[in-house]
Amino acid sequence: MADSQEIFTYYQNGRFGIPWCWKEKTGVEGCRKLNVEEFPLSTARTPPSLRDQPPPPPKPTPAPVKREKKTLIESSLEFHEWLNAPSAPQQKPAPAPEATKPRVKPFDMQDIPDAMERIGWPMSAKIMRKWFAGDLNYANTDTGAIRGINQNGKPFPAAMVDTTTFELRWILGFARARAKFDELVNTKLFDDSAYGSLKKIAKRLEPSPLLHRFMENV
Known part of the structure; x- marks a missing residue:
């Protein structure tokens, strides 16, 4: 461009x-x-410290620096050399800078949460900062994202699963979310596909007389 x-x-x-x-x-x-x-997009900035980590051990106290003792004659000779040292050559004045195109500050990946807050997305910024400060963990397939399987083929660690930031009452403050929630609790939970899902789940559970009687009546 x-x-x-x-x-x-x-x-x-x-x-x-x-x-x-x-x-x-x-x-x-x-x-x-x-x-x-x-x-x-820049990735030059140092990543944040990992969260949920034990405090680092205290740094050892550095040993005091011992200065080398010099005789009066040695000190006098050094001072004499300093007095007789030639002056630094004068530098030529720098040429006038050429007109440059306007540039913008490099946008680092860790600036994304700040940008989110500036457009009114504080919760998204909060969860992204939490992700940045966590362990390396991401899903590299759509199935992995749905089932919580990370790039190593293992379940997401507990520290990388957030269940408290986005409360239901906050989510339902959005009209689209409220409409889908009402559709779920008033309609979708009672249609044939919901019963079919219950049957699939029940088949994976331990058999019991109560469950068997329930499935016969569904």
Whole structure:
């Protein structure tokens, strides 16, 4: 993508981090296209310390530095050499810098949570910071993502499974989530596919007279 002088309008999150207050940025405050090949996503920043780790052992106290004792004659000779040392050559004035294209600060992967907060996604930022500070763990297949199987073919470790950050009442604050939840509890739980799923689960359980009687009546 080549640089462009065309100004584009964008919207910035309003004051005090209120997610529904957006301010239009246009004209001199607008943005313009830059050559994206010059600004790749950076991974140069040192990763955060692993969470849920025991405190590190205390650092050993360094031994005191012993200064070498010098005689009066040795000190006098060093001072005399310093007085007679030639002055540093004067440097030529640096040439005037050439006009450069505007550059942007490198965007590091660990800047993503900050960007999320700026657009009003504080919970997403929180969970991403928690993931960054955890053990290396990711699913490399769709099936692994569904079943919680990581890149090593093993179940996700307990420290990398979050069950407390996103509460149901927070999720139901979104209209789309509320609509699907109501559909689930009012309709989907009572259709034929739900009964079929229950039968599959029941077949994997230990047999019992009560369960057998229930399955006969389904």
